[in-house]
Amino acid sequence: DGGITQSPKYLFRKEGQNVTLSCEQNLNHDAMYWYRQDPGQGLRLIYYSQIVNDFQKGDIAEGYSVSREKKESFPLTVTSAQKNPTAFYLCASSTTSGRLNEQFFGPGTRLTVL
Amino acid sequence: AQSVAQPEDQVNVAEGNPLTVKCTYSVSGNPYLFWYVQYPNRGLQFLLKYITGDNLVKGSYGFEAEFNKSQTSFHLKKPSALVSDSALYFCAVRGRTTSGTYKYIFGTGTRLKVLA
Numbered sequence: 001d002g003g004i005t006q007s008p009k010y011l012f013r014k015e016g017q018n019v020t021l022s023c024e025q026n027l028n029h030d031a032m033y034w035y036r037q038d039p040g041q042g043l044r045l046i047y048y049s050q051i052v053n054d055f056q057k058g059d060i061a062e063g064y065s066v067s068r069e070k071k072e073s074f075p076l077t078v079t080s081a082q083k084n085p086t087a088f089y090l091c092a093s094s095t096t097s098g099r100l101n102e103q104f105f106g107p108g109t110r111l112t113v114l
Numbered sequence: 115a116q117s118v119a120q121p122e123d124q125v126n127v128a129e130g131n132p133l134t135v136k137c138t139y140s141v142s143g144n145p146y147l148f149w150y151v152q153y154p155n156r157g158l159q160f161l162l163k164y165i166t167g168d169n170l171v172k173g174s175y176g177f178e179a180e181f182n183k184s185q186t187s188f189h190l191k192k193p194s195a196l197v198s199d200s201a202l203y204f205c206a207v208r209g210r211t212t213s214g215t216y217k218y219i220f221g222t223g224t225r226l227k228v229l230a
Contacts, residue, residue, distance in 0.1 A: 004157075006157075031216070033217075033218070035220075040123070040222065041222060042204065042220045042221055042222035042223050043158075043204065043220040045217060045218075048215075048217060050215050050216075056211070056213070056215060058217070088155075090157055090158065092157075092158075094218075096216065101146060101163075101165075101208065101216075102148055102160045102163050103148075103150075103158075103160070103206075103218060104160070105150075105157035105158040105159070106157050107156055107157045108155070108156065108157050110155070
């Protein structure tokens with residue numbers, strides 16, 4: 001899973017709670033991404049960041065928040081406003097220049113709402 | 115609109131036979147195309163990419179992909195399938211947002227099942 005770590009591997013949340021998923025990379029990549037994976041729907045982009053202290057909403061940002069205070073870290077908070085948060089969450093990173101522009105993915109966090 | 119289509123939810127192939135997993139795309143400008151593989155409860159692993167140059171791209175684990183600009187396709191192929199190739203395969207394209215940043219658009223995935 002190439003230099004990106006996600007924790008925890010499994011996370012259980014009670015309804016009404018906020019939870020934060022960790023993503024750290026040591027690849028010196030400028031760009032980082034959060035995706036949500038549901039069966040049969042592929043990967044959907046939640047948020048992405050091309051540079052420290054800046055980030056953009058993806059296709060399904062409602063109910064989620066992020067921060068990018070350090071180049072290595074891009075934590076995702078799933079808020080109580082997210083109505084159906086049970087899913088597999090994947091973090092990725094990539095360079096923003098040159099030819100090495102494929103994404104590197106972390107091992108994922110499976111979030112279950114109880 | 116930028117998009118990626120994987121028309122087959124599942125592909126079954128016998129071990130030793132050639133396999134093809136289909137992908138078509140729609141993107142403005144020159145496409146950057148990628149294939150990834152995912153094993154159960156794991157992240158995605160990069161297989162190969164097309165940026166420019168030869169239309170036939172070779173990647174990891176004996177996989178290759180053929181870029182066809184006129185058909186806007188980027189099908190994944192392997193001459194002889196292994197049972198261990200059974201996994202979920204994603205095609206992706208890198209596109210530009212209206213603000214000029216890059217984002218990656220993924221297909222819905224194709225489950226490959228190689229039968230012994």
